[in-house]
Amino acid sequence: MSNNNSSDKPWGGRFTEATDAFVERFTASVDFDRRFYRHDIQGSIAHATMLAECGVLTGEEKQQIIDGLTAIREDIETGNFNWSVSLEDVHMNIEAELTKRIGITGKKLHTGRSRNDQVATDIRLYLRDAIDEIAAELTRLQQGLLDLAAREADTIMPGFTHLQSAQPVTFGHHLLAWFEMLQRDYERLLDCRKRVNRSPLGAAALAGTSYPIDRELTSKLLGFDAPTGNSLDSVSDRDFAIEFCSFAALLMTHLSRASEEIILWSSAQFNFIDLPDRFCTGSSIMPQKKNPDVPELVRGKTGRVNGHLVSLLTLMKSQPLAYNKDNQEDKEPLFDAVDTVRDCLRAFADMAPAMLPKRDKMRAAAIAGFSTATDLADYLVRKGIPFRDAHEIVGKAVGYGVQSSKDLSEMSLDELKQFSSDIENDVFDVLTLEGSVAARDHLGGTAPNQVRQAVERNRALLSAR
Ligand code: ARG
Numbered sequence: 001m002s003n004n005n006s007s008d009k010p011w012g013g014r015f016t017e018a019t020d021a022f023v024e025r026f027t028a029s030v031d032f033d034r035r036f037y038r039h040d041i042q043g044s045i046a047h048a049t050m051l052a053e054c055g056v057l058t059g060e061e062k063q064q065i066i067d068g069l070t071a072i073r074e075d076i077e078t079g080n081f082n083w084s085v086s087l088e089d090v091h092m093n094i095e096a097e098l099t100k101r102i103g104i105t106g107k108k109l110h111t112g113r114s115r116n117d118q119v120a121t122d123i124r125l126y127l128r129d130a131i132d133e134i135a136a137e138l139t140r141l142q143q144g145l146l147d148l149a150a151r152e153a154d155t156i157m158p159g160f161t162h163l164q165s166a167q168p169v170t171f172g173h174h175l176l177a178w179f180e181m182l183q184r185d186y187e188r189l190l191d192c193r194k195r196v197n198r199s200p201l202g203a204a205a206l207a208g209t210s211y212p213i214d215r216e217l218t219s220k221l222l223g224f225d226a227p228t229g230n231s232l233d234s235v236s237d238r239d240f241a242i243e244f245c246s247f248a249a250l251l252m253t254h255l256s257r258a259s260e261e262i263i264l265w266s267s268a269q270f271n272f273i274d275l276p277d278r279f280c281t282g283s284s285i286m287p288q289k290k291n292p293d294v295p296e297l298v299r300g301k302t303g304r305v306n307g308h309l310v311s312l313l314t315l316m317k318s319q320p321l322a323y324n325k326d327n328q329e330d331k332e333p334l335f336d337a338v339d340t341v342r343d344c345l346r347a348f349a350d351m352a353p354a355m356l357p358k359r360d361k362m363r364a365a366a367i368a369g370f371s372t373a374t375d376l377a378d379y380l381v382r383k384g385i386p387f388r389d390a391h392e393i394v395g396k397a398v399g400y401g402v403q404s405s406k407d408l409s410e411m412s413l414d415e416l417k418q419f420s421s422d423i424e425n426d427v428f429d430v431l432t433l434e435g436s437v438a439a440r441d442h443l444g445g446t447a448p449n450q451v452r453q454a455v456e457r458n459r460a461l462l463s464a465r
Contacts, residue, residue, distance in 0.1 A: 010092055019086075029328050030083050033090040035335060037076050039125035040090050040118070041069045046221040047113055047201060054212050056112065061105045068102040069094070089328075090122075091115050112213050114205035116235040116323040121201045123330070125222065127244060130338040131193045137345040138186050138251075142179055143462055144353030146455050149175040153451040156433045157272060157362035158371055165369030168433045171357055172451040178352075179458060181254040185247065192243040199224035203234035206322035235323040238316055241334045245309040248337045252302040255344055259295035262355065266292050272365070274356040279347075294351055298344045305340050308333035366433050370398045372408055375430040375439065383422040393419045 009019070019027075045066050052062035072094060075081045087093045092115070099106030149172040159169035199219035202208065208231045215227040228234040265272035275292055283289035311333045315326055373394050380390035397419045401408060408416075409431040416423045429435050441447040444454075 028085045029089045036122045036126040039122045041073050043121045046218045050218045064102050064105045068098045112209040112211035117200050117203040141349035145175050145179045148353045150455045153448045155359050156366050158366040168366040168371045168436045169446040173446040185251040188247045196240040197225045199227045200234035203231035232322040238330050242312045245337050248341045249306045249309045252305040256299040256302040259299040262295040263292050271361045276354050279351045301340050308337040372431050372436045375436045379430045
């Protein structure tokens with residue numbers, strides 16, 4: 001029977017007037033959800049296959065549907081598909097086109113299914129692909145950091161607390177700190193993937209369906225780990241998208257921290273690294289400028305990703321079971337979070353390993369600022385002085401250094417002895433930068449030896465992926 005109603009919608013049966021033109025545009029999602037046409041078709045093919053397996057469709061009907069959907073996918077990919085706002089979303093656009101092409105069989109595809117479980121399936125399929133791409137990009141960045149850390153295991157730079165010179169560290173060690181942050185992000189991403197990878201298909205509108213469906217089969221056909229456990233929850237749950245955005249917000253927070261350091265380091269004031277020209281742009285008025293645009297943009301984009309997390313949390317807050325149209329609002333934040341994270345990782349994976357450290361400048365900065373003061377205190381402790389007293393003694397020596405513009409290592413033995421008679425000639429071994437970093441030779445310490453071991457440990461982690 002053809003649609004004999006005042007609406008041309010697939011759901012128009014009970015309506016007596018056409019949708020208001022503005023409401024049609026206001027409620028439509030096709031402009032953004034057409035992004036997952038591939039996943040929609042993938043889900044429909046699995047659904048039709050299952051329906052035939054269960055005797056709801058004939059084998060011939062199934063084949064017609066699969067051929068029709070496959071042809072539609074090709075047409076979408078080659079730009080030969082007319083998306084229509086009046087058909088609301090990606091699901092109805094594709095289904096209507098299928099029916100146009102294969103006739104009455106096309107109308108049978110939606111048997112035992114609703115757009116509610118359909119869209120939940122599509123987002124999960126889409127997000128699973130996105131996660132796999134992002135995981136690969138994250139791994140590429142981590143790999144690049146390990147390579148650079150291995151090359152810079154012996155490079156000495158100042159380590160900071162409160163952005164004040166604190167103790168010397170190795171540049172390789174600093175890069176490995178970034179690696180650790182990203183490693184936790186990777187673990188969070190994979191953990192999130194487990195909850196993404198469940199099949200809601202078969203939940204139908206909210207209560208399940210009266211057809212003899214096989215949810216295990218569609219789950220398997222789509223590569224999901226298992227079907228979800230409750231139909232009401234299946235159509236309303238967007239936790240997995242919130243979890244992804246939470247992963248994304250933390251990852252971006254980490255990238256923003258690294259960006260900030262790259263920006264500082266490439267400034268004339270720090271002058272620790274040179275950022276290759278291909279990652280920078282100039283100024284239209286100041287000819288001398290070379291701006292670190294890439295890390296600045298990554299730092300800036302953190303804001304929008306954090307915003308998407310808050311959007312999705314707020315979207316879900318207080319929603320009664322089961323599906324509500326509110327959930328159509330999940331897509332744009334999720335898509336933008338995926339795009340932003342993917343682009344930022346790509347930029348970072350290209351840029352971070354290409355940083356050119358200025359080793360002499362880093363070293364000079366590490367010498368300034370009494371960065372070996374703790375080493376002198378530790379030296380005094382080894383001579384039998386309690387740590388608090390040693391701290392006091394070294395504080396006085398630093399005060400003298402500030403007045404006389406001398407680093408600890410530049411003072412003569414006699415000058416140092418004014419502060420403690422326990423100081424001997426061997427003090428100069430610990431006051432050197434190399435002595436200071438080499439002394440921190442334990443798991444997680446900054447010694448070059450430890451940096452090399454950590455690089456090897458982490459390489460093994462990456463190659464096990
Ligand atoms: N475009 C809708 C969404 O993204 C699809 C589900 C619509 N379901 C419904 N009952 N109106 O959520």
